[in-house]
Amino acid sequence: xxxxxxxxxxxxxxxxxxxxxxxxxxxxxxxxxxxxxxxxxxxxxxxxxxxxxxxxxxxxxxxxxxxxxxxxxxxxxxxxxxxxxxxxxxxxxxxxxxxxxxxxxxxxxxxxxxxxxxxxxxxxxxxxxxxxxxxxxxxxxxxxxxxxxxxxxxxxxxxxxxxxxxxxxxxxxxxxxxxxxxxxxxxxxxxxxxxxxxxxxxxxxxxxxxxxxxxxxxxxxxxxxxxxxxxxxxxxxxxxxxxxxxxxxxxxxxxxxxxxxxxxxxxxxxxxxxxxxxxxxxxxxxxxxxxxxxxxxxxxxxxxxxxxxxxxxxxxxxxxxxxxxxxxxxxxxxxxxxxxxxxxxxxxxxxxxxxxxxxxxxxxxxxxxxxxxxxxxxxxxxxx
Amino acid sequence: xxxxxxxxxxxxxxxxxxxxxxxxxxxxxxxxxxxxxxxxxxxxxxxxxxxxxxxxxxxxxxxxxxxxxxxxxxxxxxxxxxxxxxxxxxxxxxxxxxxxxxxxxxxxxxxxxxxxxxxxxxxxxxxxxxxxxxxxxxxxxxxxxxxxxxxxxxxxxxxxxxxxxxxxxxxxxxxxxxxxxxxxxxxxxxxxxxxxxxxxxxxxxxxxxxxxxxxxxxxxxxxxxxxxxxxxxxxxxxxxxxxxxxxxxxxxxxxxxxxxxxxxxxxxxxxxxxxxxxxxxxxxxxxxxxxxxxxxxxxxxxxxxxxxxxxxxxxxxxxxxxxxxxxxxxxxxxxxxxxxxxxxxxxxxxxxxxxxxxxxxxxxxxxxxxxxxxxxxxxxxxxxxxxxxxxxxxxxxxxxxxxxxxxxxxxxxxxxxxxxxxxxxxxxxxxxxxxxxxxxxxxxxxxxxxxxxxxxxxxxxxxxxxxxxxxxxxxxxxxxxxxxxxxxxxxxxxxxxxxxxxxxxxxxxxxxxxxxxxxxxxxxxxxxxxx
Numbered sequence: 001x002x003x004x005x006x007x008x009x010x011x012x013x014x015x016x017x018x019x020x021x022x023x024x025x026x027x028x029x030x031x032x033x034x035x036x037x038x039x040x041x042x043x044x045x046x047x048x049x050x051x052x053x054x055x056x057x058x059x060x061x062x063x064x065x066x067x068x069x070x071x072x073x074x075x076x077x078x079x080x081x082x083x084x085x086x087x088x089x090x091x092x093x094x095x096x097x098x099x100x101x102x103x104x105x106x107x108x109x110x111x112x113x114x115x116x117x118x119x120x121x122x123x124x125x126x127x128x129x130x131x132x133x134x135x136x137x138x139x140x141x142x143x144x145x146x147x148x149x150x151x152x153x154x155x156x157x158x159x160x161x162x163x164x165x166x167x168x169x170x171x172x173x174x175x176x177x178x179x180x181x182x183x184x185x186x187x188x189x190x191x192x193x194x195x196x197x198x199x200x201x202x203x204x205x206x207x208x209x210x211x212x213x214x215x216x217x218x219x220x221x222x223x224x225x226x227x228x229x230x231x232x233x234x235x236x237x238x239x240x241x242x243x244x245x246x247x248x249x250x251x252x253x254x255x256x257x258x259x260x261x262x263x264x265x266x267x268x269x270x271x272x273x274x275x276x277x278x279x280x281x282x283x284x285x286x287x288x289x290x291x292x293x294x295x296x297x298x299x300x301x302x303x304x305x306x307x308x309x310x311x312x313x314x315x316x317x318x319x320x321x322x323x324x325x326x327x328x329x330x331x332x333x334x335x336x337x338x339x340x341x342x343x344x345x346x347x348x349x350x351x352x353x354x355x356x357x358x359x360x361x362x363x364x365x366x367x368x369x370x371x372x373x374x375x376x377x378x379x380x381x382x383x384x
Numbered sequence: 385x386x387x388x389x390x391x392x393x394x395x396x397x398x399x400x401x402x403x404x405x406x407x408x409x410x411x412x413x414x415x416x417x418x419x420x421x422x423x424x425x426x427x428x429x430x431x432x433x434x435x436x437x438x439x440x441x442x443x444x445x446x447x448x449x450x451x452x453x454x455x456x457x458x459x460x461x462x463x464x465x466x467x468x469x470x471x472x473x474x475x476x477x478x479x480x481x482x483x484x485x486x487x488x489x490x491x492x493x494x495x496x497x498x499x500x501x502x503x504x505x506x507x508x509x510x511x512x513x514x515x516x517x518x519x520x521x522x523x524x525x526x527x528x529x530x531x532x533x534x535x536x537x538x539x540x541x542x543x544x545x546x547x548x549x550x551x552x553x554x555x556x557x558x559x560x561x562x563x564x565x566x567x568x569x570x571x572x573x574x575x576x577x578x579x580x581x582x583x584x585x586x587x588x589x590x591x592x593x594x595x596x597x598x599x600x601x602x603x604x605x606x607x608x609x610x611x612x613x614x615x616x617x618x619x620x621x622x623x624x625x626x627x628x629x630x631x632x633x634x635x636x637x638x639x640x641x642x643x644x645x646x647x648x649x650x651x652x653x654x655x656x657x658x659x660x661x662x663x664x665x666x667x668x669x670x671x672x673x674x675x676x677x678x679x680x681x682x683x684x685x686x687x688x689x690x691x692x693x694x695x696x697x698x699x700x701x702x703x704x705x706x707x708x709x710x711x712x713x714x715x716x717x718x719x720x721x722x723x724x725x726x727x728x729x730x731x732x733x734x735x736x737x738x739x740x741x742x743x744x745x746x747x748x749x750x751x752x753x754x755x756x757x758x759x760x761x762x763x764x765x766x767x768x769x770x771x772x773x774x775x776x777x778x779x780x781x782x783x784x785x786x787x788x789x790x791x792x793x794x795x796x797x798x799x800x801x802x803x804x805x806x807x808x809x810x811x812x813x814x815x816x817x818x819x820x821x822x823x824x825x826x827x828x829x830x831x832x833x834x835x836x837x838x839x840x841x842x843x844x845x846x847x848x849x850x851x852x853x854x855x856x857x858x859x860x861x862x863x864x865x866x867x868x869x870x871x872x873x874x875x876x877x878x879x880x881x882x883x884x885x886x887x888x889x890x891x892x893x894x895x896x897x898x899x900x901x902x903x904x905x906x907x908x909x910x911x912x913x914x915x
Contacts, residue, residue, distance in 0.1 A: 239806060239810070240809075241805060241809070242805070245805045245806070248801065248802050248805060248806070249802075249805070249806055251802075251830065252802050252806065252824065252825075255828060255829055255830070256830065257829065257830045257833065258830055
């Protein structure tokens with residue numbers, strides 16, 4: 001099958017890291033990612049089925065991998081070589097369409113009895129992501145055994161398959177996985193007002209999910225680009241401000257006082273950081289109210305940050321990774337209800353992966369939101 | 385004999401016309417055959433002996449009032465209130481006329497044995513005046529005699545302990561003013577009537593009021609029905625203040641009003657700035673060289689240095705009249721004196737009105753002219769410098785020249801920054817802004833704190849600036865800013881243009897290619913009497 005593959009090549013990762021610093025997404029040209037003809041992944045057991053991807057999104061975590069910017073934390077919970085792509089709508093051999101739930105938890109790994117989090121339904125907290133009959137990998141798209149969405153074929157366990165209603169387009173269906181992330185993040189927020197930092201795909205979807213779950217919640221969002229401002233407001237933000245204006249906006253909205261160096265005496269009880277950068281985390285801590293919570297939804301990395309406000313104001317820092325299975329059900333309702341398929345701005349064939357990655361890495365500046373690979377016209381796929 | 389203001393019809397021989405442009409200038413060639421320029425009158429003769437004129441005004445009051453000395457007695461409470469830093473513009477050279485008047489009043493108070501005297505800067509919701517600014521206004525002698533004892537201070541519109549509620553007008557407008565003033569046996573109010581909007585009952589009912597009271601006339605509805613607010617009898621803003629004046633009178637508040645007028649000598653008759661006061665075709669070779677050198681020098685300077693130079697300019701204004709006594713009688717005479725200097729007859733409206741906005745407006749003395757103040761100066765003050773009907777026809781185009789930097793004074797204008805970043809990013813519609821945002825800003829604790837303890841304009845002040853321009857906004861078909869920072873201009877809801885030619889091209893989409901054009905050659909201040 002035709003697939004984009006990430007190999008464990010330290011020199012390539014180093015080159016990607018250097019290139020990615022100069023131009024986000026440039027790691028695609030010099031890094032460990034390449035387009036190859038590879039053997040299709042073998043189903044680990046008879047239960048597993050083949051999925052031929054139709055659309056596969058490009059996520060921020062994918063971009064971090066390609067640019068060599070991922071944390072060493074992932075080292076033992078991925079397996080090389082792997083095919084990226086965990087935002088997948090595909091097709092089974094019987095022609096039916098499915099969205100893949102990519103988390104590779106105990107059920108997919110043949111581990112029985114499952115770990116305590118899996119038993120409780122918290123697939124995203126699985127304690128066995130490096131064990132069982134699969135190679136290590138926290139999700140499809142990071143695991144050698146399963147393949148990933150950036151290919152013409154991958155395999156999936158039946159528990160990972162979510163049937164796609166006929167009326168849902170592929171563009172809408174490919175938004176279900178990131179929407180499930182947002183639904184999960186929104187479920188963790190328990191406050192009357194919230195600041196959402198970032199208006200990329202994850203930020204916009206989080207605003208949508210917050211508005212859906214907490215009708216009366218007051219949402220202040222940051223957005224860099226005009227189209228992001230418009231979408232953020234349309235999807236439910238009460239006010240949208242430029243990133244540099246957040247502190248002032250939060251001050252005004254909360255009636256906080258402002259000290260001489262600009263820091264606030266109050267803030268919002270919940271901040272959702274959908275960027276995960278050093279700057280965004282620092283800002284999140286500055287605008288969180290005493291006793292508030294910062295929800296880290298965007299994938300962070302190794303950062304240096306002043307944790308004094310966290311200590312002095314007793315702010316909690318809480319991760320929000322992936323989803324529970326039921327978050328997908330909610331996402332499947334939310335995507336058509338809010339017409340989230342419109343967030344897919346452009347699609348590319350695999351052969352133009354460098355262009356696709358570059359577009360995704362600068363999506364905001366180029367007026368785009370979600371960039372995806374379109375596998376529907378790949379010759380190899382249709383010959384399988 | 386000073387020459388009166390007049391209207392010049394532009395022909396091919398007309399030289400390029402001066403446009404003020406913030407801390408610089410532009411010279412613009414106006415289209416011949418369809419343009420005209422409204423020039424201000426030359427400065428009227430100043431009083432030879434200002435102190436004598438003041439004494440005379442105090443002795444021979446207008447209207448139903450006794451002379452000041454007859455109103456003074458031992459044991460009484462006397463409060464002298466005076467206009468704040470927003471007047472005059474630019475600040476006048478020492479001695480300020482307020483100082484001269486206050487010293488004369490204090491002399492009489494001392495002679496009458498009055499020893500309970502307070503002096504209050506009637507700044508409403510403006511920023512507090514600094515010590516240096518107060519010294520400039522009242523003079524060192526007065527400042528040193530009163531300020532160290534806490535007897536000379538800024539009005540605080542957010543001090544609940546020092547506000548007195550005096551009642552409501554028949555229209556339900558609440559009247560709440562400074563308690564010390566309200567409870568005094570006599571208020572002496574010292575005005576500088578720079579424009580015809582100033583003075584009258586507005587002095588006390590606005591200058592000493594609280595937000596609770598001000599909101600009844602500083603709002604969109606009132607300002608839209610003030611056509612213009614420079615014409616007292618056509619101004620709902622003034623009608624409201626006059627109604628409040630009735631409440632003040634009914635509550636027993638006794639006011640001895642002193643109003644004064646200045647001439648148009650804004651830039652002097654010598655030095656490089658004097659060329660700004662001359663008509664272009666009368667510029668000598670020396671004037672031209674001086675102007676070119678001044679402009680070249682300014683354009684090469686960093687903004688901070690330019691601002692410092694302009695803000696340090698003190699106008700050599702001459703005092704042309706002083707009247708004292710009963711509020712209405714004084715104000716009628718003084719308004720006519722103001723008109724005598726500033727009013728120029730103009731026949732008919734124009735399709736395009738142009739104006740060069742200078743570096744200063746009432747709210748950026750020793751500060752930064754931020755984009756909201758640019759809007760207020762252009763669409764508020766300059767647009768409203770008319771009597772009869774607006775200079776520009778309904779649906780016409782206003783072209784303003786100003787650099788409009790995205791810059792704010794962080795101490796003076798904190799709520800302006802938020803207003804610009806948040807409110808205007810959402811909407812520029814005055815009514816919507818008023819309905820959705822005013823209360824939040826007006827009651828914001830931080831803004832209140834900064835207004836009371838620092839040198840910040842009140843949280844609601846940028847709203848008032850926007851309302852000030854709402855008549856213009858509703859009247860105009862398009863507003864274009866020449867030479868302005870594009871993103872600031874767009875945030876204001878206006879259209880940026882690099883040159884006047886570009887602006888005229890844009891304007892032609894609204895008013896056609898043969899549109900008439902009028903340039904308001906201001907400052908020095910000129911007001912159009914449009915028939």
